[in-house]
Every structure is written in structure tokens, then in C-alpha cells.
Amino acid sequence: MREITPREVETIVHEGKPANIIDVRETNEVAEGKIPGAVNIPLGLVEFRMNELDKSQEYIMVCRSGGRSGRACQFLENQGYKVINMNGGMLAWEGKTE
Numbered sequence: 200m201r202e203i204t205p206r207e208v209e210t211i212v213h214e215g216k217p218a219n220i221i222d223v224r225e226t227n228e229v230a231e232g233k234i235p236g237a238v239n240i241p242l243g244l245v246e247f248r249m250n251e252l253d254k255s256q257e258y259i260m261v262c263r264s265g266g267r268s269g270r271a272c273q274f275l276e277n278q279g280y281k282v283i284n285m286n287g288g289m290l291a292w293e294g295k296t297e
Contacts, residue, residue, distance in 0.1 A: 223242040237261060
């Protein structure tokens with residue numbers, strides 16, 4: 200599984216580069232703050248909402264600590280999606296949130 204650091208994701212967001220960020224935390228967790236531009240698809244719904252994702256695009260998966268996003272990455276990789284896990288999750292995020 201490919202991984203990316205929170206600092207690398209922060210640089211991408213700060214520089215305004217295109218990024219597809221999927222936050223797999225529960226809705227109440229995301230309400231406390233998420234990476235700007237991230238889309239919330241709770242882990243339990245990934246299987247049912249993966250048709251919203253484009254297999255030609257790459258997605259950065261995020262959760263609280265990196266565990267749930269890692270499981271989402273494994274599942275989506277097995278379905279043919281290009282995904283990267285943000286290691287450390289939001290606990291390691293030091294950038295702005297919305």
C-alpha cells in the first residue's frame with residue numbers, strides 16, 4: 200500500500216494542486232474539522248459509494264490515525280482504484296481544517 204505523510208498532503212493543499220482527498224471518518228468526527236476540500240465517505244459506506252469514484256483518478260485516504268483509511272485503501276485497491284493512505288491520519292495533521 201502506498202503512503203503519504205500529512206506534511207506532503209498539506210503541501211499539495213497549500214499549493215492548490217489538484218487532489219482527491221477522501222475522509223473515511225464518521226460524520227461526527229469530520230464535523231470537528233477536515234482537510235480543506237476533502238470529501239467524507241465513512242468507512243462503512245465506501246463499498247456502497249465507490250461508484251462515485253473514478254478509477255482513472257488517484258485518491259488520498261484519510262481517517263483519525265491511519266487504520267481505517269488503510270482498510271479503505273486495501274478494499275479499494277482490490278477493486279482496481281488508485282489510492283494512497285495518509286499515515287498518522289488527522290492526529291498527525293498540522294495544517295488548516297474546515
